[in-house]
Amino acid sequence: MADQGARPGAVSPPDDWPADPAVGLALNRMGGFDWDLVGGALHLDGPALEVFDLREDEFDGRGESLLSRIPPEEAERVDRVVRRAVETGTDRYALYFRIRCRDGSKRWTHSQARIRRDERGEAVRVIGIVRIANRDRADAAARSELDEGRRRLTDMVERTTALLSTAETVQDVIEVLEDEEALGHLRAESVSLGVVEGTRIRLVAQGRNGPFAPELQYTRIDERFPMGEAVRTERPRFVTSREEFRTAYPRLWPHIEPLVVSSGAYLPLIAQSRPIGVLAMLYPRHGDFSDSERALLVALGSSIAQSLQRAMLYDQEHDLADGLQQAMLPRRIPDIPGALTAVRYRPARIGRSVGGDWYDVLPLPGGRVGLTIGDVQGHDTEAAVVMGQLRMVLWAYAAEGHPPATAMARAAAFLHELDTDRFATCTYVEVDLATGGLQIVRAGHLDPMVRGTDGTCAWITTTGGLPLGLAAEFAGDGGIDYPVTTGTLGPGDTLVLCTDGLVEEPGTDLGERMNVLAEAVRTGPEELPDLADMLFDRLGTQGGGDDMALLLLRRDVRDGRSRRAARPRRTR
Incomplete structure (x- = not known):
């Protein structure tokens, strides 16, 4: 029991323990140097000579003897670092530099040293180590x-x-x-x-x-x-x-x-x-x-x-x-004896991408046709709903036989009674296809345009009233009144109705853009579907992201036969 808890006997250390510091440096491929700054002598030990890839008989104890191993640009940098350390009074320095080995290859080395000074502070001796540092540079890279x-x-x-x-x-x-x-x-x-x-x-x-x-x-x-x-x-x-x-x-x-x-x-x-x-x-x-x-x-x-x-x-x-907007627009354009039509619509690319633009073609008794195009303020679901209601109201009033001015006035009153803060612009044109007579009523909207068979193209200047929804607020005792502008659409002439999304462009004068549209219509293709496509392709890409609607009608009296209307086409 006396041996319980006894510590085992201590193991004797090796005979050369602890190792001489020089051995530790040599085993880690580090060499020492001692540089006498006063006399100029430089001592390199064996491992330091290996770092510089020098034999003992190749080194005579002078710093100049290392120049065969240190390229000029590197030697200049080493001299600059050491000189700065000596002159600024610091007691140490460290730097990486490259040497050229015996076989011509280059080797990264690292040197660090302490500077000894005399009682006056003058540097007299530099003692340090050098080592191969290729791994350092690889790790750094x-x-x-x-x-x-x-x-x-x-x-x-x-x-x-x-x-x-x-x-x-x-x-x-x-x-x-x-x-x-x-x-x-x-x-x-x-x-x-x-x-x-x-x-x-x-x-x-x-x-x-x-x-x-x-x-x-x-x-x-x-x-x-x-x-x-x-x-x-x-x-x-x-x-x-x-x-x-x-x-x-x-x-x-x-x-x-x-x-x-x-x-x-x-x-x-x-x-x-x-x-x-x-x-x-x-x-x-x-x-x-x-x-x-x-x-x-x-x-x-x-x-x-x-x-x-x-x-x-x-x-x-x-x-x-998109589906709501599509449902609010006409599913098809009816056949109109004596006329060719083409319509286009492109949704907005702002807000929820739904707006209040609309168009409609209304066959009327006696060889007449009613055309409406309009734009409800805003780009949201409410704008689309209000648009659908206005389109149907105008259609109903026109179908009942009310003249254009009365139909527009009643639509304005209807919008006011909806108790919405939205207003709408609209143009309503009634065309007598037998005579070409036009009755135009405009509520804050763009004027219509006509392209003649003789190559001319011009806007029809119309007397306009206030937008729907605003007109009722400023109406006098006589009620809402919209003036009627008359004109004539000749055989083969084309009537152009559009919303402002087709002509407006941020930072550009509206008048200039309207002239651009007129020139495009004048020089555009003869066939209505091609003309409609061209206008949207050329002008639609320059717009400000608003939705756009376009309605074209050409008075066609060839042989007095009915010409099937082009189906509505929706573009993106």
């Missing part, structure tokens, strides 16, 4: 490359986020993903975007490699694909080799195999705690993704998810508004 990569990824995320902040539609988001100034900096071979639709994922964008096979356009979330896995788990999926693609996703592999792709990142796009899509990026490189890359890609996925959700909601609202 790697760190620099890594830092540059991080900066590049950070800049890319910032650039992409800035672009996404302005994206309104899913197509806008897709264009950001294709922007070389955004995700182009990821150096991905391909960038794809899939959206979740029930139990499936639908590819809505495909990268530079072109579309995948049709069977990959739609895939089920529970199928063995990396996109589905990212959505199911709500976690990023990083594939780091071609072998992993082949073994983990055998159905995808035949489509990956011919591509220059060795890795991939699949990011679930999660908004309001549910996956709404997935972003896939394929890379030609082989290997894992660093922690910083993964963090930045996850941050990127979060930003894209928020923008995609906003864009999807916008598109849904646009589709609903």
